[in-house]
Amino acid sequence: MSYRFSLGGQTWAFADLKDLLAKATPRRSGDMLAGIAAGSALEQAAAQNCLADVPLRTFLVQSVIPYEEDDVTRLIVDGHDEVAFAPVAHLCVGDFRDWLLSDEATGPALAALAAGLTPEMVAATAKIMRNQDLIQVAKKVEVVTRFRNTVGLRGTMAVRIQPNHPTDDPRGILASTLEGLCYGCGDAVIGVNPASDAPAAVAAIVRLLDELIERYHIPTQSCVLTHATTAIGLIENGVPLDLVFQSVAGTEAANASFGVTLALLKEAHEAGRSLQRGTVGQNVMYFETGQGSALSADAHHGVDQQTCEARAYAVCRAFSPFLVNTVVGFIGPEYLYDGKQIVRAGLEDHFCGKLMGLPIGCDVCYTNHAEADQNDMDVLLTLLGAAGVNFVMGVPGADDVMLNYQSTSFHDQLYLRDLLGLKRAPEFAAWLADTGITDAGGRLFAPGGPHPFLQDMRALLA
Amino acid sequence: MSGVDRPATTGVTPDAWRPRADVTPARLGLGRAGSGQPTRAVLDFALDHARARDAVLAAPDEAALAASLAPLELDSVTVESAAPDRATYLRRPDFGRRLSRNARTLLAARPRQPCDVLLIVADGLSAAAVMAQAPRVLAALVPQLQDRGMTLGPLIIARQARVALGDEIGSIMGARLVVMLVGERPGLSAADSLGAYLTFGPKPGLTDAGRNCVSNIRDAGLTPEAAATTLFWLIERSMALGISGITLKDESPTGFCSSSNAIANSPALET
Numbered sequence: 001m002s003y004r005f006s007l008g009g010q011t012w013a014f015a016d017l018k019d020l021l022a023k024a025t026p027r028r029s030g031d032m033l034a035g036i037a038a039g040s041a042l043e044q045a046a047a048q049n050c051l052a053d054v055p056l057r058t059f060l061v062q063s064v065i066p067y068e069e070d071d072v073t074r075l076i077v078d079g080h081d082e083v084a085f086a087p088v089a090h091l092c093v094g095d096f097r098d099w100l101l102s103d104e105a106t107g108p109a110l111a112a113l114a115a116g117l118t119p120e121m122v123a124a125t126a127k128i129m130r131n132q133d134l135i136q137v138a139k140k141v142e143v144v145t146r147f148r149n150t151v152g153l154r155g156t157m158a159v160r161i162q163p164n165h166p167t168d169d170p171r172g173i174l175a176s177t178l179e180g181l182c183y184g185c186g187d188a189v190i191g192v193n194p195a196s197d198a199p200a201a202v203a204a205i206v207r208l209l210d211e212l213i214e215r216y217h218i219p220t221q222s223c224v225l226t227h228a229t230t231a232i233g234l235i236e237n238g239v240p241l242d243l244v245f246q247s248v249a250g251t252e253a254a255n256a257s258f259g260v261t262l263a264l265l266k267e268a269h270e271a272g273r274s275l276q277r278g279t280v281g282q283n284v285m286y287f288e289t290g291q292g293s294a295l296s297a298d299a300h301h302g303v304d305q306q307t308c309e310a311r312a313y314a315v316c317r318a319f320s321p322f323l324v325n326t327v328v329g330f331i332g333p334e335y336l337y338d339g340k341q342i343v344r345a346g347l348e349d350h351f352c353g354k355l356m357g358l359p360i361g362c363d364v365c366y367t368n369h370a371e372a373d374q375n376d377m378d379v380l381l382t383l384l385g386a387a388g389v390n391f392v393m394g395v396p397g398a399d400d401v402m403l404n405y406q407s408t409s410f411h412d413q414l415y416l417r418d419l420l421g422l423k424r425a426p427e428f429a430a431w432l433a434d435t436g437i438t439d440a441g442g443r444l445f446a447p448g449g450p451h452p453f454l455q456d457m458r459a460l461l462a
Numbered sequence: 463m464s465g466v467d468r469p470a471t472t473g474v475t476p477d478a479w480r481p482r483a484d485v486t487p488a489r490l491g492l493g494r495a496g497s498g499q500p501t502r503a504v505l506d507f508a509l510d511h512a513r514a515r516d517a518v519l520a521a522p523d524e525a526a527l528a529a530s531l532a533p534l535e536l537d538s539v540t541v542e543s544a545a546p547d548r549a550t551y552l553r554r555p556d557f558g559r560r561l562s563r564n565a566r567t568l569l570a571a572r573p574r575q576p577c578d579v580l581l582i583v584a585d586g587l588s589a590a591a592v593m594a595q596a597p598r599v600l601a602a603l604v605p606q607l608q609d610r611g612m613t614l615g616p617l618i619i620a621r622q623a624r625v626a627l628g629d630e631i632g633s634i635m636g637a638r639l640v641v642m643l644v645g646e647r648p649g650l651s652a653a654d655s656l657g658a659y660l661t662f663g664p665k666p667g668l669t670d671a672g673r674n675c676v677s678n679i680r681d682a683g684l685t686p687e688a689a690a691t692t693l694f695w696l697i698e699r700s701m702a703l704g705i706s707g708i709t710l711k712d713e714s715p716t717g718f719c720s721s722s723n724a725i726a727n728s729p730a731l732e733t
Binding site: 029032033163164165166169171172173175176179182333334337367368369373374396397398399401404405406409411414415417418446454457458 | 475477478479481485486487488489490491492494496497498499503507508510511514515517518552553554555556587647648649650651652653
């Protein structure tokens with residue numbers, strides 16, 4: 001079904017819902033690369049106007065990728081909760097935006113609505129929202145998950161320590177991890193991207209982090225970001241895995257390019273839960289996503305990258321994840337060209353994830369061939385802090401020496417805590433205070449305390 | 463990482479340790495100024511980012527490159543991809559994977575002289591890598607190929623090029639095998655890292671599954687000379703078996719080759 005919008009004697013036509021969504025999307029290089037972006041600013045504005053009049057119910061009857069062709073579409077359609085949807089079922093996209101901004105849309109109301117929203121509804125709404133709207137609405141939603149601590153409580157922000165090393169040297173990984181802990185990071189996860197995907201190498205890192213967490217009774221969890229099939233194999237072999245990682249995307253074909261199916265994710269989820277390693281909860285999955293992944297796998301079906309990304313969240317939410325991380329600037333300038341596009345995408349992803357009920361965090365990041373720098377990251381980090389992001393990355397000096405890109409540093413999260421008064425996961429905050437890394441209020445002490453952890457750390461890092 | 467020595471500043475809370483530099487290249491032990499990074503750390507970072515940005519945006523100095531390649535005594539041909547400038551190149555990888563109309567005409571007009579190995583030097587994402595490493599790799603590799611009696615096509619210098627551009631060039635030139643040396647996406651710690659991609663039976667439309675890659679070629683990684691050794695081993699195997707890519711396993715003495723799976727997982731290698 002085609003869509004039309006008349007503007008000053010000119011009629012703009014959009015072939016179908018996915019064409020309308022793509023043309024209404026704020027400008028970004030990936031949609032231009034795919035050849036689906038609006039051809040002019042006026043066409044984009046016309047598409048936004050047209051999209052605002054589309055009833056939310058339309059998204060339940062018109063799929064951007066056919067039901068028969070794509071298991072993510074089937075997951076979305078079959079999993080839709082009509083009862084949860086009822087309060088907004090009569091609204092069109094534009095009215096839904098107004099409602100989201102209104103006092104009626106409280107945190108509990110939005111939480112109850114999540115299962116009634118499809119990714120396409122949420123993505124469409126994001127396309128007619130300004131950055132401040134994306135921040136304001138996301139801020140209302142509290143998504144709390146639990147494993148060995150509690151992440152996502154209002155007024156808190158967690159941090160993943162990302163202690164990557166170019167050759168997986170355990171001393172190097174440990175050095176970055178210990179420094180991260182001493183900067184009060186690590187409540188989201190201690191998560192290593194391994195240089196080698198060999199199961200034995202992955203297992204060695206898992207054991208290293210497990211020993212560290214056990215030895216000092218740190219209320220946190222580890223993850224080695226290896227393929228789900230590898231994780232399943234390690235679990236079968238008794239390796240003490242905490243969180244199970246997988247990159248996911250918003251179409252069946254893009255997931256196939258990652259070597260995953262929904263059935264495999266289900267198997268990985270069950271394998272992770274079987275270990276019962278969480279102490280305060282059993283959210284065991286750690287997913288990563290990012291706009292552009294479907295296009296880069298030539299698996300986007302002509303759907304814009306922001307909508308594809310929101311569809312990836314439908315995949316995530318089927319497995320009650322502990323963390324979902326949009327790695328927003330990692331993919332490069334052919335998808336998000338500059339700081340402005342990266343900032344926008346980060347806010348969109350966070351908004352969409354939160355509305356869909358996900359514990360979403362963000363790797364605020366860029367590569368050296370993008371038109372971006374640390375100043376752009378400061379902007380996005382600050383905005384996401386204001387929007388109530390569940391977690392961000394802590395990379396030594398913001399420089400990932402294994403993946404060769406820049407993220408946010410141990411210092412950056414301190415800045416945000418100082419600026420916005422954000423606390424850590426409560427169990428982890430208590431441990432930091434007990435250990436003498438922070439005072440009771442969460443402020444870092446200058447290192448030098450008597451706790452054995454700090455003495456060991458100095459010995460290890462000497 | 464760069465180090466401009468400055469005296470310690472006041473206002474900085476030092477970290478209580480100095481991690482050994484041989485343990486990790488990560489930026490540890492920076493200390494802090496309040497919750498921020500100390501001036502020195504911020505400026506060091508900016509310096510490294512500036513190097514990386516310049517490496518991405520600069521064009522290789524072609525006169526200097528030609529001079530350093532001259533001892534090889536190979537004919538050379540310069541071509542450009544369909545990406546007319548750097549900004550387009552960065553936005554449109556598809557343009558970087560095919561020749562400009564002029565370049566296609568230029569290559570097609572040459573007398574067709576099939577060769578065993580076609581060597582291509584491509585700017586990719588780091589001009590600095592091409593300038594620093596490519597002449598050394600070729601100086602070590604070319605004599606080995608010639609000694610083994612392999613015929614070499616002219617040396618191709620490719621501008622605004624992605625790896626797959628080698629498929630079209632190799633196909634037009636009638637090469638059995640293409641080796642493309644291409645600047646990798648710069649990281650902060652290394653702005654001059656080169657990658658080498660080997661493709662047997664080049665033709666447009668191949669995917670990365672059909673290539674072998676030797677990456678991180680630089681003095682602090684895999685030295686250009688060691689890379690040439692690995693490449694020579696791979697080229698011999700590839701020519702003998704008539705394959706490249708995931709079916710050509712890395713059993714080389716140095717073991718530095720990767721096939722498509724590793725390519726897909728390696729963000730610095732933008733194909």
